Each structure stands twice: as structure tokens, then as C-alpha cells.
Amino acid sequence: MINLVLEQNLAEDGYLFNTGKSFKSYEFLGCHVLSSGITVFNVWAPHAKSVAVVGDFNEWQDSDLTKVGTTGIWHGEFNGVDPGSLYKFAITGPDGERNLKIDPYAREFEKKPGDAAVVIKPTDKKWHDSLWMARRKRSDSKKRPMNIYELHLGSWRRHEDGSYYSYSEIADELIPYVKKMDYTHVELMPVMEHLLDASWGYQQLGYFAITSRFGDVTGFLDLVDKLHQANIGVLVDWVPGHFIRNYDALYQYDGTPTYEYQDENRANNRGWGAWNFDLGKAQVHSFLISSAFYWLDDCHLDGLRVDSVSNMLYLDYDVGKEGLTNQKGDNRNLEGIEFLQQLNQVVHQEHPDVLMIAEESSAYAGVTDSIDNGGLGFDYKWNLGWMHDTLKFFEMDPLYRRDNFNLLTFAFVYMLNEKFILPFSHDEVVHGKKSLMHKMPGDRYNQFANLRTLMTYLAVFPGKKLTFMGSEWGQFLEWRDWSQLEWVDLKDPMNHKMQTFMQSLNRIYRDSRPLWEQDFEPAGMIYSNTDDAQSSTMGFIRQGKRKHQFVVAAFNFVPVERKDYRIGVPYAGEYELLINTEDANYGGTWTKLETKFTADKTPFNGQPASFTTTLPAMGALLIQPTKLK
Structure with a gap:
């Protein structure tokens, strides 16, 4: 039997769940170990004839759950179910066939190839990331750098014997x-x-x-x-x-x-x-x-x-x-x-x-x-x-x-x-x-x-x-x-x-x-040389919010060095190299780099100023202004 207060609470939760508005349904569905020592099981199985929980705590024999009104939720409370216990639900369908099913809301499962759920205590994690969370609330990701490293935890690192790293071991190596x-x-x-x-x-x-x-x-x-x-x-x-x-x-x-x-x-x-x-x-x-x-x-x-x-x-x-x-x-x-x-x-x-x-x-x-x-x-x-x-x-x-x-x-x-x-x-x-x-x-x-x-x-x-x-x-x-x-x-x-x-x-x-700060604004991109298919080169400018903040990018997509390559820029003045992909330190062939550039008021490709440089074969240059006129 379910006490009336609990039944009323489950009925209210079940109503929201059935109307598609229960966005924290994991707080009542699934398995929950209460401070009193009682373990509660709730599962949604609206057309089942009967539902029971089975596990190593009852020698995998049925412990019946009770249906809560018309919610489709089945409920049971049990003593002697210790954290770490394995369990499944035994569900008998409308046709009378009985099947063992996982708990859809399980917080943990046994290690493969088994798929029984594990009874766990409520997580009492004490977080230490308040600065990060506060900073996240204040910032607009659209106007911030985002450079994502995608990884598969099972194959990023493994032990010499092929076994998996633990989450703790992953943290120790991944973060640095x-x-x-x-x-x-x-x-x-x-x-x-x-x-x-x-x-x-x-x-x-x-x-x-x-x-x-x-x-x-x-x-x-x-x-x-x-x-x-x-x-x-x-x-x-x-x-x-x-x-x-x-x-x-x-x-x-x-x-x-x-x-x-x-x-x-x-x-x-x-x-x-x-x-x-x-x-x-x-x-x-x-x-x-x-x-x-x-x-x-x-x-x-x-x-x-x-x-x-x-x-x-x-x-x-x-x-x-x-x-x-x-x-x-x-x-x-x-x-x-x-x-x-x-x-x-x-x-x-x-x-x-x-x-x-x-x-x-x-x-x-x-x-x-x-x-x-x-x-x-x-x-x-x-x-x-x-x-x-x-x-x-x-x-x-x-x-x-x-x-x-x-x-x-x-x-x-x-x-x-x-x-x-x-x-x-x-x-x-x-x-x-x-x-x-x-x-x-x-x-x-x-x-x-x-x-x-x-x-x-x-x-x-x-x-x-x-x-x-x-x-x-x-x-x-x-x-x-x-x-x-x-x-x-x-x-x-x-x-x-x-x-x-x-x-x-x-x-x-x-x-x-x-x-990155104008990734999604037309002003963030200035086209200076994007249609030179014949030479297979390309140049454009990424513009920041401040007019004197920009990065000039020049690309050579063929293994032919381009000498006296002219690059149009918004202003005359002094510029400096950010990176040359053919730098010998990066595996290229250039041991001496041109690091300083002077743009004069020679118009080029729609820009009022320009400078010339050598564009490396199969390479790219990133250049930024230092002193503009």
C-alpha cells in the first residue's frame, strides 16, 4: 500500500510527466535511496499488467510494485537494499509476457557485458568551479574564442596492457x-x-x-x-x-x-x-x-x-x-x-x-x-x-x-x-x-x-x-x-x-x-583577394570590433612560391608576422623569416593600401598591424 501523501505527490508528478512538462523527472522516477534507509523504486510502464523489481538483494525474485492511479507509474518501497546492489524491472505486458527491463532512469550500470542497474546513494559532490560558472553567466560565447578539442575517452589514452584510464587518470593527463x-x-x-x-x-x-x-x-x-x-x-x-x-x-x-x-x-x-x-x-x-x-x-x-x-x-x-x-x-x-x-x-x-x-x-x-x-x-x-x-x-x-x-x-x-x-x-x-x-x-x-x-x-x-x-x-x-x-x-x-x-x-x-569577436557579423570579414583561382592563392582580413584591430591572412594552395605577392590592407603603416606555416621550427623550410612589413598607400584589390611579401609555397601567413598611419 502507498500512503496517501506519497500517492498524491506521485500523482502530481505523474500528471506533469504525462503532459510533457516534467523536466526534472529523474528526481522521482528510477531508484532513490532515502536517508531513512528505505529504497524507493518508481517506473513508468503505463500498459503493463504488473511490475516487480528483481535484484541480488532479493535473489532475483519478484518484489511487486503498485500502480499509482492512472499515471502509468509503478511504485515500491523496500528495506535491505544496499548501495551497490544490482537490479532490473520485471514487466509483464498486456499479452501476459514477462520480460526483464533496465531502469530507464538508472544513474549507474554494472560493467559490460551486464546491463543491470546499480543502486547508488545520492551524490554529495561539493563543487569548486564557482568562478567558472560565474564567468560563464557573464560572457557571450558568440564573442569569445571557442576552440574545441574533441576526444573519445576510451582511446585518447590507455594503459600499456590496453586497459582504460580512470576518470581521475584522464584528468591528470588531459587537463595539462x-x-x-x-x-x-x-x-x-x-x-x-x-x-x-x-x-x-x-x-x-x-x-x-x-x-x-x-x-x-x-x-x-x-x-x-x-x-x-x-x-x-x-x-x-x-x-x-x-x-x-x-x-x-x-x-x-x-x-x-x-x-x-x-x-x-x-x-x-x-x-x-x-x-x-x-x-x-x-x-x-x-x-x-x-x-x-x-x-x-x-x-x-x-x-x-x-x-x-x-x-x-x-x-x-x-x-x-x-x-x-x-x-x-x-x-x-x-x-x-x-x-x-x-x-x-x-x-x-x-x-x-x-x-x-x-x-x-x-x-x-x-x-x-x-x-x-x-x-x-x-x-x-x-x-x-x-x-x-x-x-x-x-x-x-x-x-x-x-x-x-x-x-x-x-x-x-x-x-x-x-x-x-x-x-x-x-x-x-x-x-x-x-x-x-x-x-x-x-x-x-x-x-x-x-x-x-x-x-x-x-x-x-x-x-x-x-x-x-x-x-x-x-x-x-x-x-x-x-x-x-x-x-x-x-x-x-x-x-x-x-x-x-x-x-x-x-x-x-x-x-x-x-x-573570434565578430564571427557572425558581416563586418568581421573583409574580402581582399578571394577569387584568384588561377594562382590558387587567397587573401582576406578578419576584422575586430576596433577598426585598427585586424588580422591579415594569405594562403598559397600550391607548392609554388609567390615572390612579390601583393596584399591589400585597410591602412598604410607597419605590420608584423604572427605565423608563417613554413617556419623551420614548425617543419617547414624557412630558416629566415620576413617578420616586418611596411604598407604604403598603393591601392590593391579594393583596399587603400598594400605591401608585398613572399608567399611561401603550400603555406600561409598571418600578419597583424603594429603602427598605422
Whole structure:
């Protein structure tokens, strides 16, 4: 029996949950150890005939739960359930079939290959990141540097025997490395619990549980806390579109389609071997938005990169769903659009300083536009078009680049359509696509020269930045999730110099306001020489808010040195070199650098002044003014 007060409270919580407005549903659903020693189990299974909890505390025999009114929630209270105990729910569906199911709200699972949930005490984490959190509230990320280091915790570092680092060990090595390399944020590939290593976390089992591979939730929270204390932001990939196919997980949870679409064709995600969430169901809204709030509130994350947004925007995105239309006759998933708008709206109402980032692969308009204007309300969108075109250009033999210069210049047309992040992510260095280094044409020397130029182009093109681990020193092998990065590469002088180059480039980016404070303003970009396909060179200026603050960027995309190369600038005066990608210290051939430049009032390419220099073969220059007339 449930006492009347508890039943009333659960009825009120259940009402909000069933109307899609319970955004902290993890506070009452799932398993909760009370200070009295009683352990409470609550689970939503609206069509179940009966529900019981089974675990090692009752020899895996049924301990029945009681249904709470018409909420669809089942409740039970038990003594003698110690923290560390394993449990599942035994759910008998409308057809009388009994199945063991995971707890959708579990905070911890046993180590793979098991998938039982673990009873844990409430986390009593004492945070030490108040300065970071206060600074985050005061700052506008759009006008701040953002240079994200994306990594997969299972393969960034491993012990010699191949075993995983713990969260604590990761913190000890990752934080000084990220500080040394001058990245502003880390983005962790999904750290929510998942069974299959090869899924990289994108086939999720637990939406409220940190993966047990590297330790417990306290270890993860300490990692986030230490990163914040080191002035490093923490972003995590999150997958609200689909869930793991396993039958003991969310699929047909109460014996009927519970979290997935009723229509099996819509529920079945054939391309990814998963089940699509029913984004038109109010309870799924409560579940998923509560998951987002758990990671943002309880774990102090600075943002979520929402995976596979296109799968939630279009009815026909998957294989075998061609021709599906909505009631308006087009292919948009109106329920998915409404869910994404609600997600971003409620998150930003409570956390206006948190970053919601869309990985969206189509040309859907308004991904980062406000909801009031009909947009989705994301803060940023990955610019996958820019990424694909840029990599395609750099993979080409330089001989053919002049005939394909539009691969670079086309991005200027749409670069302000959304608030973009420019990603060279894990997806581009796996499954036979080759590492960034291996994509580059030519011999080993030219591969490094191309890679330095590519990374410089990334650094100065409007938009925030993201690169995947290993790219910063030019790892040749493509990414392998089952082993650590090839850190041994750094014994090679060329790889070591590449890493030194990235350290310098990242520092220049972070210290140079023109490279980030007007990323999304037309005034932030001055086109000085962007259409010289014949010589395969390019020049433009990144302008800061103050008119005398700007960075001149000049690129040579072929291995032919350009002497007396003229660069147009807004003012006559003195200029200085920020970086030359062909500096011998970075693996290039230049041992003597031209570091000072004098611009006179010779107009060039629409600019009132200019100067000449030697533009290195397959290289780039970044130059800034020091004394203007």
C-alpha cells in the first residue's frame, strides 16, 4: 500500500510527466535511496499488467510494485537494499509476457557485458568551479574564442596492457595537455552508458548514467570540476533521436511501443540499427528533456552537442522511408521540430549561458535562429558543408585546385546563414576515410605543409573551431576506437614540430580578438583577394570590433612560391608576422623569416593600401598591424 501523501505527490508528478512538462523527472522516477534507509523504486510502464523489481538483494525474485492511479507509474518501497546492489524491472505486458527491463532512469550500470542497474546513494559532490560558472553567466560565447578539442575517452589514452584510464587518470593527463595546447573546450563523445564499444556511445543504454568503463559518477563529476577550475569548458555529445536496439532496454518497454513510435516503420531506424524515439509523445519529451537537464544541472556541463538532428527533422531521412509525408504534404517531422524547439526553449530559460549545438547535415533553414522567428533555437550548428568542401579541396592534387576553387569560395555565400562551428571531427578520420594527415596529397613533407595550411585556414575562417584528437600532431593512422592514439608519433621530429605549430596557432587564435569577436557579423570579414583561382592563392582580413584591430591572412594552395605577392590592407603603416606555416621550427623550410612589413598607400584589390611579401609555397601567413598611419 502507498500512503496517501506519497500517492498524491506521485500523482502530481505523474500528471506533469504525462503532459510533457516534467523536466526534472529523474528526481522521482528510477531508484532513490532515502536517508531513512528505505529504497524507493518508481517506473513508468503505463500498459503493463504488473511490475516487480528483481535484484541480488532479493535473489532475483519478484518484489511487486503498485500502480499509482492512472499515471502509468509503478511504485515500491523496500528495506535491505544496499548501495551497490544490482537490479532490473520485471514487466509483464498486456499479452501476459514477462520480460526483464533496465531502469530507464538508472544513474549507474554494472560493467559490460551486464546491463543491470546499480543502486547508488545520492551524490554529495561539493563543487569548486564557482568562478567558472560565474564567468560563464557573464560572457557571450558568440564573442569569445571557442576552440574545441574533441576526444573519445576510451582511446585518447590507455594503459600499456590496453586497459582504460580512470576518470581521475584522464584528468591528470588531459587537463595539462589541453592547457598546453591552448584549447578552450573539450567535447567528449557520448559518455552516457553504452554496451558496445564500437558504437562510440551513440547507441545509448542509459540516458542518466555515466559509463562505468572509466569509473563512477563521482569520478566523472570530479573530472568536469577540475576542467572548469583549469578554465576549460566541457561539452558532451547527446543522442535524443534514437536508442539502443536491445530488447531488454527501452524497446517495447511495457510490452507495447512505449518510448518509440507506434508505427514500426517510423520506429525502426534501419540505417543505424536503432529505434527512433516517438518525439510526438509527451512522456518522451519529459524523459529526454529531463536527461538534458540532468547533465546540465547535476553534472555542470557547459553544453550538449545534439547528435543526428536531421534524423529528427525529416520523416524520410532513413533508408526505406522515401515518400513519407506529413499532414501538410512535405517531408518534415513536425513532431521532431516541435520537440527540438521545446528542448532549446526550456533549457535556455533556465540556463541562457549553456550551449546547445546541432549536428545537422541538411540545409534546413533557421537551425540557430530564434524560436520566435520559427527557428529551432540552437546556439550553434556544425558547418558540415564547409567541412566536406574544404577537405575535398585539400585532398586534391594541387594541380587541380585552380579548377575547383569554388569548393573554398562557395562557403563565403552562406557562412553567416547560421552560427556555425567548423568541425574536423571523428567522423572524418575513421571507416577508411583516413586521418587528416593521410588525406593530404604528396610526399611526407608536403602532407605536413598541407596540414599546417589547412589548420590555419580553419583558424581564421569565420566560425568557432573543432578538431579531433590526434589531428593536432598529424597522426597518420586513422582513428581506432580500440586502442590509444599513436603518441609514439611525437618521437618523430615532424610530428613533434606539427604539434608545436598547433600550439602556436591555437595561442594566436585565442589571443587575437579579430579571429573570434565578430564571427557572425558581416563586418568581421573583409574580402581582399578571394577569387584568384588561377594562382590558387587567397587573401582576406578578419576584422575586430576596433577598426585598427585586424588580422591579415594569405594562403598559397600550391607548392609554388609567390615572390612579390601583393596584399591589400585597410591602412598604410607597419605590420608584423604572427605565423608563417613554413617556419623551420614548425617543419617547414624557412630558416629566415620576413617578420616586418611596411604598407604604403598603393591601392590593391579594393583596399587603400598594400605591401608585398613572399608567399611561401603550400603555406600561409598571418600578419597583424603594429603602427598605422
